[in-house]
Amino acid sequence: MKQLTVKTKSTSYDVHIGEGVYDLFATQYEELLNNADKVGVFADATAASYHLEKLEQALKAANIPFVLHILPAGEESKTPIGFMNCHSFLLQHHFTRQSVLIAFGGGACGDLTGFVAATFMRGIPFLQCPTTILAHDSAVGGKTAINMPEGKNMVGSFHQPAGVLFQPELFTTLPKREVRSGMAELVKHALISDADWTRSLLLNSNFPHFSAELLSTELLKGIQVKADIVAQDEFEQDLRKFLNFGHTLGHAVEAYFGFGKVSHGECVMIGMTYSLLLSETYGNISSEFTKSFIRFAEHAGYPIQAIQDVEFNSLLKFMKMDKKVSSGELVFVLLHSLGHPFTQKVSERQCEQAYLELNSRIKEEVFDDSKRSKGSNNRK
Ligand SMILES: NC(=O)c1ccc[n+]([C@@H]2O[C@H](COP(=O)([O-])OP(=O)(O)OC[C@H]3O[C@@H](n4cnc5c(N)ncnc54)[C@H](O)[C@@H]3O)[C@@H](O)[C@H]2O)c1
Ligand SMILES: [Zn+2]
Structure with a gap:
């Protein structure tokens, strides 16, 4: 497993890449996840259909209960309605300011989950678990957004993740x-x-x-x-x-x-x-x-x-x-x-x-x- 640290003025977080990165839920990220009153996994439908088991098993092995929200595959999820559905989901499941989100998908899922995390109760932490190669770009750097009918990425914010975990094995199913x-x-x-x-x-x-x-x-x-x-x-x-x-x-x-x-x-x-x-x-x-x-x-x-x-x-x-x-x-x-x-x-x-x-x-x-x-x- 390889890793590097992203340091900004306001925060610092690690990006990990390699087999077994999800084992970090039980070590480096155990405190973040176990201190949360709720953990929500927002998963891209296609990425989930192939690979969700790997994430689920790792969270279970780390004794971290979570609630799963499946998002429409890809860009379809990054809409104002998709954004609102995410917030309703969190409210209906009694998420609070002490909750944490995990994005499991490509750049679209990461951008949406990040923007939901940036805005829910004025901001909660989130982890990026990217499933596409492109997300080596999108999952790092803290830009989050949704699309508007008038244009792409028009509404969003800067909200850095608490960590980024790349599992390259997931890329094998990419078209x-x-x-x-x-x-x-x-x-x-x-x-x-x-x-x-x-x-x-x-x-x-x-x-x-x-x-x-x-x-x-x-x-x-x-x-x-x-x-x-x-x-x-x-x-x-x-x-x-x-x-x-x-x-x-x-x-x-x-x-x-x-x-x-x-x-x-x-x-x-x-x-x-x-x-x-x-x-x-x-x-x-x-x-x-x-x-x-x-x-x-x-x-x-x-x-x-x-x-x-x-x-x-x-x-x-x-x-x-x-x-x-x-x-x-x-x-x-x-x-x-x-x-x-x-x-x-x-x-x-x-x-x-x-x-x-x-x-x-x-x-x-x-x-x-x-x-x-x-x-x-x-x-x-
Ligand atoms: N925040 C940033 O800094 C930043 C930077 C670049 C791009 N972006 C955004 O990222 C998005 C593009 O990201 P993307 O290319 O990852 O697209 P994406 O998230 O739409 O994923 C591409 C397709 O691959 C599918 N998929 C995801 N993981 C898979 C897997 N492991 N196996 C098979 N299929 C899988 C998805 O369902 C989707 O159909 C755009 O919305 C763009 O605006 C953001
Ligand atoms: Zn680009």
Whole structure:
């Protein structure tokens, strides 16, 4: 089992990853859980159908009684109604300010449970037990939220968990698309922090399907990047914005296709290729690197060609609604060089030119390449 500590100004907590992490309910987290008058487990329906037994057994072994609330699978749970149902559930089961929640699911379940924990009786502690690779990003850092009909993550708060327990065995049931989604955020963590690590990921022919051992090591590196940034900027005043690398266009692509049609990380991978291309103009990223990144993304099964038929203006509309837009200008996280991010205002005209250039690069690298190799690179 590996672990690291996230330290913010207000709190500090551990992130554990490895087999047997749930044994910590009987040791490190025994006091928190046993001192609680009630423990509530909020579980994503799909994650629960595969794996809830592992969590239940560990809680039983630690003599911790709990009440279970099953949430609709994935993003469906992160709604105002879902949020209200959670609060009603807690009230009907006589939870108090001395109670504790456990989130068992992906980022959606973690965001919702975290926001319920932040608001129930003005705030109670919660533990994150993430079941997706993407949650190496979402479960750490204390951002919690629900979606509104007007937009994603529009209502939420900062509420740090009391601990995060990753059990990598649970990732084996993830659909390939969800593996790709989570691994895109890992690539993001590498790109904004470390050139050598980025190159090693891009050169790994097994990407994005790593062994459990390698995955644990790599995820811990990603979590460390996030932990270091959150430690310096818990409330996204400054450095934390770097974690949005690839997300301005990524979110627009996600909204354009309809949330859930193309996974979040798949859209972020498209967004990162775009940010790399802009970094050629505003930073020192070479066009060779961007091209190799496009080939890497396509070979790893990311649907980057999906934007070929999408008009720039359709995406601009969504980019303008993004929270990262300041006083009407588009603000991007770009790279001076691998591992060295900065923020940059970019005019709409420049954005459009870069978008057209991206599409012609994708055409060159993906379509022309596939014509040459007739699908020999087809490892999805
Ligand atoms: N708080 C943050 O800092 C932060 C950061 C990034 C993303 N997010 C949020 O995270 C969410 C995305 O997270 P996600 O990608 O984990 O999505 P998710 O929670 O929707 O899970 C993806 C799908 O996988 C299923 N699933 C979960 N665990 C499984 C398992 N072990 N085996 C098989 N299926 C399983 C879920 O039911 C769902 O259908 C978004 O709502 C996003 O806004 C939050
Ligand atoms: Zn993301």
